[in-house]
Amino acid sequence: AQSVTQLGSHVSVSEGALVLLRCNYSSSVPPYLFWYVQYPNQGLQLLLKYTSAATLVKGINGFEAEFKKSETSFHLTKPSAHMSDAAEYFCAVIFATNKLIFGTGTLLAVQP
Amino acid sequence: GAGVSQSPRYKVAKRGQDVALRCDPISGHVSLFWYQQALGQGPEFLTYFQNEAQLDKSGLPSDRFFAERPEGSVSTLKIQRTQQEDSAVYLCASRRQGGGTDTQYFGPGTRLTVL
Numbered sequence: 250a251q252s253v254t255q256l257g258s259h260v261s262v263s264e265g266a267l268v269l270l271r272c273n274y275s276s277s278v279p280p281y282l283f284w285y286v287q288y289p290n291q292g293l294q295l296l297l298k299y300t301s302a303a304t305l306v307k308g309i310n311g312f313e314a315e316f317k318k319s320e321t322s323f324h325l326t327k328p329s330a331h332m333s334d335a336a337e338y339f340c341a342v343i344f345a346t347n348k349l350i351f352g353t354g355t356l357l358a359v360q361p
Numbered sequence: 362g363a364g365v366s367q368s369p370r371y372k373v374a375k376r377g378q379d380v381a382l383r384c385d386p387i388s389g390h391v392s393l394f395w396y397q398q399a400l401g402q403g404p405e406f407l408t409y410f411q412n413e414a415q416l417d418k419s420g421l422p423s424d425r426f427f428a429e430r431p432e433g434s435v436s437t438l439k440i441q442r443t444q445q446e447d448s449a450v451y452l453c454a455s456r457r458q459g460g461g462t463d464t465q466y467f468g469p470g471t472r473l474t475v476l
Binding site: 281285290291292293294295298300339341343347348349350351352353354 | 365392394396401402403404405406409416417420452454462464465466467468469470
């Protein structure tokens with residue numbers, strides 16, 4: 250079955266530190282991959298997406314992610330965390346169907 | 362332009378009541394999706410429309426759940442005889458194209474609490 254796994258339901262970093270949120274997928278065919286962010290009481294906002302072009306994808310707010318087929322991974326990174334980055338982050342995939350399949354999310358806390 | 366809007370934002374229902382949740386997609390968007398997000402979980406797919414046609418309803422958890430999009434624009438998700446396990450945030454998303462990997466834009470959701 251198609252699935253997405255996000256390692257670490259809670260991640261805490263200091264302001265200015267590197268942010269690394271992990272996402273692994275399972276698929277026998279190349280997937281299309283997405284990262285969404287959700288602020289409290291708000292809907293999901295797209296950060297970036299991979300659709301088989303460049304493997305390093307740059308998104309909004311300084312985030313980027315690298316698609317690694319050999320590792321079936323699509324980890325999200327940001328060189329320097331900001332207080333405003335505190336939110337929940339979801340990795341998602343689309344395979345043959347139109348529906349997004351989401352991971353369980355990672356709650357990012359940024360400490361001053 | 363305006364994004365996806367949903368109403369009501371919050372709904373409290375007594376067990377056994379029927380509820381209707383509304384989604385107004387971005388104007389001109391062909392595709393519309395409904396997702397259910399339980400507390401502490403990622404969203405889970407419920408159903409998908411392309412214009413007025415419901416092409417996939419494989420995620421609807423029971424026959425108490427019904428969705429429609431009669432004119433290919435506004436959509437309503439109806440839950441009959443609500444149960445406590447229906448408590449969740451219901452998210453609507455729209456997409457410009459009929460297929461492919463075009464971005465799905467999400468609304469703020471309706472938080473349903475069933476007492």
